[in-house]
Amino acid sequence: MGKVTGFMEFERLEEGYEPADKRVRNYKEFVIGLTPEQAKVQGARCMDCGTPFCNNGCPVNNIIPDFNDLVYRGDWAEAITTLHSTNNFPEFTGRICPAPCEAACVANINGDAIGIKSIEHAIIDRAWAEGWVKPQAAARKTGKKVAVIGSGPAGLAAAQQLARAGHDVTVFEKNSRLGGLLRYGIPDFKLEKSHIDRRVAQMEAEGVVFKTSTLIGAMPTEGAGAKVTNDAKTVISAEELKAQFDAVVLAGGSEQSRDLPVPGRDLDGIHFAMEFLPQQNKVNAGDKLKGQLRADGKHVIVIGGGDTGSDCVGTSNRHGAASVTQFEVMPEPPVSENKSLTWPYWPIKLRTSSSHDEGCVREFAISTKEFVGDGKKGGKVTALKTVGVKFEGGKLVEIPGTEKEYKADLVLLAMGFTNPLAPVLEAFGVDKDARGNAKAGTDDLGGYKTNADKVFVAGDMRRGQSLVVWAIREGRQAAREVDRFLMGETTLPR
Known part of the structure; x- marks a missing residue:
């Protein structure tokens, strides 16, 4: 795989970024991808490791050593064929996946992992530029009709696989534009929406029908779920x-x-x-919004240390916030993991995003006790009262004497997501697990099938909040089981 001695001869090369002071002036992608020659060198680093743990580290089981080798040898057309055999949308994962494959890379045991994500990014961008990504319409139709609810990565993957199996597929989306959380949850500076539009055009050419602004079932009428972006005109x-x-x-x-x-x-x-995040994406797309939530000149506190919190940081910086502070209740992790203990699994270590580099104070082991207002009835937030916390006896406890107050004009809650919207599951009579997700297994026969007649489930709605790459895997796997359910057998890949 690659060059036998490549991992000893060549260093890992990271993708570049435009300077922070330049990129915060707009919402365009700013990653500088590898040149073909740089990608070839990274492909050369892929070692003949015998057991490629990267394959299992990748949720869609990308055939990573093969496409690394193909890039090294200059066979880019075969590289995209290999990549597409397991991953419907490498332009998404090549941009926003955290790359668990690299954590599992054998070269990562005592050195630097192969730049797998950057190679994937280079392959798919080259494939689009060369015109190698074409519609793959089914040669024969089955006469069976499948409805897919949701046009995020799980729904799109399921729809594309089912259409290629010959079924008539209709995708329903409650918003006016397609893409789900790819469209509204991920800032444009991480994923420009033209990538979604291009795939949708391919899928339409393959026979998939898309119906936007269409809600299936019902929406929550109160609480956090009621504030989900929703442009439905048809129910x-x-x-x-x-x-x-x-x-x-x-x-x-x-x-x-x-x-x-x-x-x-x-x-x-x-x-x-x-x-907060969907509004800016809508404005970028040309929508006119009244009263858009903005951070201009404000002291912003982001509560939550994950990717969503980081996205709030980057968007606030582009608005021109006076300051941005991000809270994380967990203690600050080490800069480097103990690889002898964690490899090949995803390690807990300090991860600094491009948004953090644009300007952000990060506070760890901190808990918010109270929001302070200006004293008026229905007034505005002006500060937060916090306390330091630590683990003791298996639980987080407050540390006396660490109370502090932070100035705040805008507070963004980015502490993750608990479950899918309950009214949708309840409308179909789907049983839920203890966490409020749809209950369905993943076994080879009857997997992804709910208790409700002819109703299947995939992605976050089944497994809970997760990665885009997991959503693609679940969509592909659910499509396989739907095809088997409809036809008695299936030729769709696992």
């Missing part, structure tokens, strides 16, 4: 949908935001991340 009941289709795939996201019910939560200026 279709679960019963009506099931009567029209031979199978239904529920592939919505985990959209119920985790709240922070502390004193002062009802003050103005405290919002969920998924109120």
Whole structure:
């Protein structure tokens, strides 16, 4: 694989970034991808390791050593064929996946992992540029009709696989544009939406029908779920949908935001991340919004240390925030992991995103006790009261004497998501697990099937909040089981 001695001869080369002071002036992607020659050198580093743990580290089981070798040898057309055999949308994963494959890379045991994600990024961008990505319409139609609810990565993957198997597929999306959380949850500076539009055009040429602004079932009327972006103009009941289709795939996201019910939560200026982020994406797309949530000149506190919190940091910086501070309740992790203990699994270590580099103060082991307002009834938030915390006896406890107050004009809650929107599952009579997700297994026979007749589930709606690459895997696997359910057998890949 690659050059036998390449991992000893060549160093890992990271993709580049435009300077922070330049990129915060717009919402365009700023990653500088590898040149063909640089990608070839990275492919050369892939060692003949015997057991490629990267394959299992990757949720879609990308055939990584093969496409690394093909890039090294200059066979880019075969490289994209190999990549597409397991991953419907490498332009998404090549940009926003955290690359668990690299954590599992054998070269990572005592050195630097192969730049797998950067090679994937280079392959798919080259494939689009060369015109190698073409519609793959089914040669023969089955006459079976499948409805897919949700146009995020799980729904799109399921729809594309089912259409290529010959089924008539219709994708329903409650928003006016397609892409789900790819469209509304990920800032444009990480994933420009033209990548989604290009795939949708390919899928339409393959026979997939898309219906936007269409809600299936019902939406929550109160709480965090009621604040999910929703442009629906048409509502279709679960019963009506099931009567029209031979199978239904529920592939919505985990959209119920985790709240922070502390004193002062009802003050103005405290919002969920998924109120804040979608608005900017809509404005970038040309929508006119009244009262857009903006961070201009404000002291912004982002509560939550994950990717969504980082996205809030990057967007606030582009608005021109006076300051941005990010809270994380967990202690600060080590800069480098102990590889002898963690490899080949995903390690807990300090991860600094491009948004952090643009300007952000990060506070670890901190808990918010109270939101402070300006004293007016229904007034605005002006500060947060916090306390330091530590693990003791297996639980987080407060540290006396660490109380502190932070100035805040805008607070963004980015503490993750608890479960999918319950009314959708309830409309179809789907059983839920203890976490509020749809209950369905993944076994080879009957996997992804819910208790409800001819209703399947995939992605965040089944497994909970997760990665885009897991959503693609689940969509592909669910499509396989739907095809088997409809036809008695399937030729779709595992």
